[in-house]
Amino acid sequence: MxxxxxxxxxxxxxxxxxxxxxxxxPGVTIAPASIVTLIFGLFFAGFALLWMILAATAGGAFWMFGLIHFSVGLGIAFGGIFWEPWKRRHTWYxxxxxxxxxxxxxxxxxxxxxxxxxxxxxxxxxxxxxxxxxxxxxxxxxxxxxxxxxxxxxxxxxxxxxxxxxxxxxxxxxxx
CATH class of the missing domain: 2.30.29 (PH-domain like)
Known part of the structure; x- marks a missing residue:
């Protein structure tokens, strides 16, 4: 070429x-390290979600502080899987x-x-x-x-x- x-x-x-x-x-590949990162991120997001639910029962808008942690957990969980394919879609050799x-x-x-x-x-x-x-x-x-x-x-x-x-x-x- x-x-x-x-x-x-x-x-x-x-x-x-x-x-x-x-x-x-640009295909998605799942390596053992990305599985560990996925599990950690889901636990992090799950804990934040649980905290937000419990904080919401107290009333008020205090529960919204958990949205940052929930978002970070999802980013950790899925960023490790989707960052590399996304980067490859924008790469030329x-x-x-x-x-x-x-x-x-x-x-x-x-x-x-x-x-x-x-x-x-x-x-x-x-x-x-x-x-x-x-x-x-x-x-x-x-x-x-x-x-x-x-x-x-x-x-x-x-x-x-x-x-x-x-x-x-x-x-x-x-x-x-």
Whole structure:
């Protein structure tokens, strides 16, 4: 798949060519971690709902303070399941003969375009699945008690094997 040259004007280096473009599968997936988050969020929301019911029996509008906690509980419960698919629906991937691009246009967060050079030292990882993924970089993110690793790549793409082959060809050209 090739791209219109005009839309890449000023982004690609002179002579750089687009080899592949695609988008991730936006389907919902449920992992064990998201099930734990779902259960915790539902308990949190359930407790808030129970508190609101008991507070409403006392009369007045005091029960409405529980709406914040109820909403947070629902956000925790369902955000973990639906955030990633929503993010994938706003993501585009491009592979050139020297770099990989990940573009996102997320409402409220704005547009971003990140490029990752593909060199002979780039560690490529093909993750089998339906659909598969090709990982090519990572970043370390901070949390309260340390750091954790987040892998970066073309996630949940139907042509993962073909993209991996193209990336290996880019590596071979870079090494030569």
């Amino acid at each position: 090739t791209a219109d040259v005009d839309e890449w004007d000023g982004i690609l280096n002179p002579g750089e060519k687009v080899l592949w473009q695609g988008r991730p599968d 491009t592979l050139t003969d020297s770099r990989a691009f990940i573009a996102r246009d997320l409402p409220f967060l704005g547009r971003s375009l990140k490029s990752y050079p593909i060199t002979g030292q780039t560690r490529l990882e093909l993750r089998d699945g339906t659909p598969g993924s090709v990982m090519f970089d990572h970043e370390m993110r901070r949390r309260k008690n340390g750091h954790y690793r987040v892998d970066i790549g073309f996630e949940r793409i139907a042509e993962a094997g073909e993209v991996m082959r193209l990336m290996r060809q880019v590596q071979e050209r870079e090494s030569a």
